[in-house]
Amino acid sequence: MLKMERQAYILHQLNLHNKILSADIMQQINVSDDTIRRDLQELAKDGKIIKVHGGALSPSYHNGHHSQREIYAYTQKRIIAKKAASLIKNGMFVLTGGGTTIIELARALPPTLHATFISGSIPALFEYSNHPNIEVIAIGDKVAKNSKITVGLEAISKIKELKVDLCFLGVNAISLENGVSDNDWDVVKIKKAMVESSRRLVCLTISEKINSQQPIQVCDSKKIDTLITELPADDLLLQPFVQAGITVI
Amino acid sequence: MLKMERQAYILHQLNLHNKILSADIMQQINVSDDTIRRDLQELAKDGKIIKVHGGALSPSYHNGHHSQREIYAYTQKRIIAKKAASLIKNGMFVLTGGGTTIIELARALPPTLHATFISGSIPALFEYSNHPNIEVIAIGDKVAKNSKITVGLEAISKIKELKVDLCFLGVNAISLENGVSDNDWDVVKIKKAMVESSRRLVCLTISEKINSQQPIQVCDSKKIDTLITELPADDLLLQPFVQAGITVI
């Protein structure tokens, strides 16, 4: 990875998260702490970042501009995103839905990852297309106003043509008995198609939504291969899922 | 392999991957590192690439990633966007391409506007989907890395199914003799389809690009219905277009 790329990545991450830890970056792009520190030093000299002990802050963060980091349960979703990102290997085909957790996943993808991402979520596509090395395929159709994902027969038929390695689904409600459920008819139809078109289904959710239910079912819990929450895998809340044979991370 | 061929290859690789390593290219086309370095130097002198230690980056890489407010000729593009927005009436179906000018158009849309926007540009779709009242339809396909629009047969065939009221095209080069032209094969194919699928073609460009030409033609100037630049319609530079029967705003 070139120096400039690395610095671009650092700035990008800083724009997204308003703060970064040297240790995080160091791990994500696999270079020594000194290198990162030198990068931060250079960027700080140009006033592009504010260097602090252990990492850096976005200048806009300090300058009053409180950018909208108003995502609900932001910290938890970042943890989930990091866990999810670790499942993706080079060369994989990955199908993803939308939602804030998926966006965090998109932002947490290591810049060295070479994979193909397929999605109908406009914000997710936007994030993916900012990544230097991933191939992006957009599922076209009418964009649903609230969820900002494409919905409709076109989209469904496109998804059905696929058979991808991994499918990441940010879920609104999940329980062992009722599986994954949601409250938007069009979105559920899309999600159903996604579940069918993937070899491995990974559900992402904050623990708060565990054991909840919504009116329309997306899929049975038998379909779930992996469940990711912000909790450690041995948390009591998750044991029923472990016992049901779901890989819990 | 000729020098020009080699440089074309380098540019092509850069368009595909947004970055290249001198060492890679050197191996791929079997010439010495010096030769590659000299090529990079020349290309960098013309501003076609950004040379860095160890290789080169695409100029779009630097412009597109961060520093979103550093759009080239930002003020002029805002003027263009406002003029363009005034053409759109409630209930219209509008097809748009990508590029910074189109993004500004998306941001300049009055919040009360009720219309349907169709696009394959990920950033444009992102902006459209943030608008409270417009319907958004996404053209799906593989997303081109540099331009961030969907390209491919899928996208083209979807566009060909349409017949919209208005088509906004941000153009890279335009002249009366050569019409609209561009330098990316895939993008040109998409733009051609867009031109064919619209009743009225509106070209947006900063005046700097008037009377310039790129290798691949999108359409003849006869196809252009309206031309929007940041200049007033009576500017001398624009008179040839007025005389050719094009509505100039």
Add this chain to the structure above:
DNA sequence: TTTAATTTTGCATTAGCTTGCGGAAATTTG
């Protein structure tokens, strides 16, 4: 076609950049 002029290429050498490491100093945290 042959010859001369010009450009381009490859090599050797020297110079410069970037990175990671060890150890000492500084900072944070409990």
Add this chain to the structure above:
DNA sequence: CAAATTTCCGCAAGCTAATGCAAAATTAAA
């Protein structure tokens, strides 16, 4: 205060860049 991190400093290794020069290739002219 003490332990754990983080930072700073200098240095060596490994690449990458620049320069001058001769060989090779291309172009222009005879």
